[in-house]
Amino acid sequence: MMDERLRKPRIDDVARRAGVSTATVSRALATPDQVKPKTRAAVEKAVLETGYVLNVAARNLRTNRTHAVLAVVPDVANIFFSQVLRGISDTLHQHGYRLVIADTGNDPERERDHAEFAQAGWVDGLLLLNGRLLPTPPGGRRRLAVPTVSLCERIPGSDIPYVETANREAARAMTEHLLQLGHRRIGYVCGPPNNILEHDRFAGYRDALAARGLVPDLALVRPGDYTLAAGEAAASAYLALPELPDAVFASNDAMAMGLIRGFTAAGLSVPEAISIAGFDDIEFAGAYNPALTTVHQARSEIGARATTMLIDLIEGRQPASREVHLPAEIVMRDSTRER
């Protein structure tokens, strides 16, 4: 008796109460129009009375589906990724899926662990927000992989479908913008060397210069690692040069902000003395002082597109395209001006 009230009600408790079979209860809940309205009502009543909640594990086991998708993210706290996640989350929700996030903290071991767990039927699909992970089939042999899409960074040498920003074209456009403003000595602050995004962006920078018959002055190309500090360091390096650049294009916004801080701390004002451009259009780029000219990536759009692709894959449809390059947009604000 007391047991009855405490034990979690199961589908057969509902069935008994409604005077039908478990099959009917299951159908009344999952496919209501396969069931006579009258029985359906009886079942719904019984569900309410018993406080029945379906057991997800049992359903997953039986149907071999979870209606969940795993996103493997290097760092949820990174504002860039978190906005992509927003696009993912919304799109999944629209299609009746749930989101499981694995924050790997940039730890390859954790990445592998999660990718492996994904194969265990823990989710129906996999979104990789990181170009590094090459999910080796579990056990290193057979490939029974879960549908997978990568985004933000394509995975070099793999045939996993992906969605990313057209980095090269965007960097080229931004560099052209600076050239059009009359700048000629244009500096560039790099991202981490073996990053594929960085590779594309730097190529775009050189494309634009080459189109005008210019070659990059190596003294104006500074190393960096996407941190504010790297931008500040680059600013010091430029200040030590006999002649300052007219403008500097940083391959992300944090470094652009570092440059601005470095230059203003030295008494140079931006954009009067020097123009600075960034890449990413992170949330505070527009709020910065001065507001940052930068490349806007449609972050949630990237997430949304990749998710649509993944759902197509999961549900056995052929996605419209396996390689999507989303155009980015130059946002002109106050950190650049005509020479």
Added chain:
Amino acid sequence: MMDERLRKPRIDDVARRAGVSTATVSRALATPDQVKPKTRAAVEKAVLETGYVLNVAARNLRTNRTHAVLAVVPDVANIFFSQVLRGISDTLHQHGYRLVIADTGNDPERERDHAEFAQAGWVDGLLLLNGRLLPTPPGGRRRLAVPTVSLCERIPGSDIPYVETANREAARAMTEHLLQLGHRRIGYVCGPPNNILEHDRFAGYRDALAARGLVPDLALVRPGDYTLAAGEAAASAYLALPELPDAVFASNDAMAMGLIRGFTAAGLSVPEAISIAGFDDIEFAGAYNPALTTVHQARSEIGARATTMLIDLIEGRQPASREVHLPAEIVMRDSTRER
């Protein structure tokens, strides 16, 4: 034959290959030291050979545990929450749990949906990063709730354990800091009116003034909603006053940045003409121009503490405390100075 190679191997395939029973395989994998080293090796070999991966759904069903925790977040793209998530994710990982994130997009319907699903055995515990959600027991009657902890905002009128920043004390300390710098006409830009955090922060502001026998000048208290635009609007409002405040304390960083932008746009320099302080110490507060004086919340620490509490609850231990107020720290940077 071909089937053999394509079908996903199950535990009994491994058992057969290793020449043991399924029970032994299960033990060899889950509790290796309950099994003779020799058999264990045989099982491991068979696992590799077959490419076996355990079926999560089956295990979850049988054990009635998932080793996953659901975090219900109003907005993953919000930098504040995403850093809390980082603390959550790390702590969970340390204890062998996984993180499931439900981004509700501030939609109460989605919140309820997720909370309900959590009861379905989809996760072992629930973390609520939002003060609004009062998870009604499913069906509105029986309460067989999953262990739950709320964080960031306590849930008024509920007995759910929580972890939050000591907002009132922190706001009081920041206001005192401004008073000590010699400021007397101290403005305050509010957050959304019925937000419990805001309530606490405003109370702290008044506490500090009251301690000096001052009463807040209502003309200096401006409404806001945690957005940059609200800060800019407040700046305009202050500029329209016959006499400017000496300093303004904004109840979050975005609004503080808006104030700085508004004042500098009007030709006033910060902190020379007016001191500005924020609250939260978001990622770019230190990178701002000028670097923002603000209240640092230990965001990942909040996540970590709440997670520890939740795991205690899940594993049947009594958590050390059911209400944790973490002290915050004033970070003095360049946006405030002596009068």
Added chain:
DNA sequence: TTTCGATTTGTAATCGATTACATTTTTTCC
């Protein structure tokens, strides 16, 4: 009214692991 097809419902097998309990093997100790 009867019959046939369509609709609705029920019976029972099934998904793939874990684990209580029983049984066998190994170790310990006199």
Added chain:
DNA sequence: GGAAAAAATGTAATCGATTACAAATCGAAA
């Protein structure tokens, strides 16, 4: 070497749903 204790392994029930197939019910046409 043998008895008792400890360790290792095996047998089979079990978790809670879904669904193929069979059976029952219903409605419409003849």
